Amino acid sequence: MxxxxxxxxxxxxxxxxxxxxxxxxxxxxxxxxxxxxxxxxxxxxxxxxxxxxxxxxxxxxxxxxxxxxxDSPPEPIDAIGQEVARQKFDNLQKDMIIQTFGQEMTAMKLELMQLKAKGGE
Structure with a gap:
């Protein structure tokens, strides 16, 4: 029993x-x-x-x-893997924004140098 x-x-x-x-x-x-x-x-x-x-x-x-x-809840490792993937994607987006800003800054510096060079003539 x-x-x-x-x-x-x-x-x-x-x-x-x-x-x-x-x-x-x-x-x-x-x-x-x-x-x-x-x-x-x-x-x-x-x-x-x-x-x-x-x-x-x-x-x-x-x-x-x-x-x-x-239904079984998702395995913790699955949830962790999804979070890591999301963070990597977020970081890639931030890296692209930073790279774009860097390119814009470089273009503005070149323009400024050209303007200074023309103004000094």
Whole structure:
């Protein structure tokens, strides 16, 4: 037998929040006060390996159990990679702006030198 605790969503659906696989074990078992806060079940089904996060539910009236699946959040490394790519793109844009300003400054210096040279004649 396995011991479970759950949070009721309604009379026929509850999210399993705790599972103890050895509730009567001499060393790792649970005291009667804790056992009174949940129920004992026989078999807990295995989740499907589908790449999603399984959430175990139980019908408290019939003790039927099933999984509902939610999409996994993106891997942290994916989020980091996207942020790095965005920053690189931003930096490239800034570099292009700086390069354009540099070219404009050079053109203005040349114009100024030409004007000074004409004025000194």
């Amino acid at each position: 396995k011991f479970i605790k759950f949070e009721k969503e309604n009379n026929t659906k509850a999210l399993v929040t705790f599972i103890h696989y050895l509730p009567f074990d001499q060393v790792h078992g649970l005291p009667d006060e804790v056992l009174a806060t949940g129920i004992l079940v026989g078999i807990i089904p295995d989740p499907e390996p589908n790449g999603k996060i399984p959430k175990l539910y139980i019908n408290p009236e019939t003790q039927e159990m099933w999984y509902e699946y939610i």
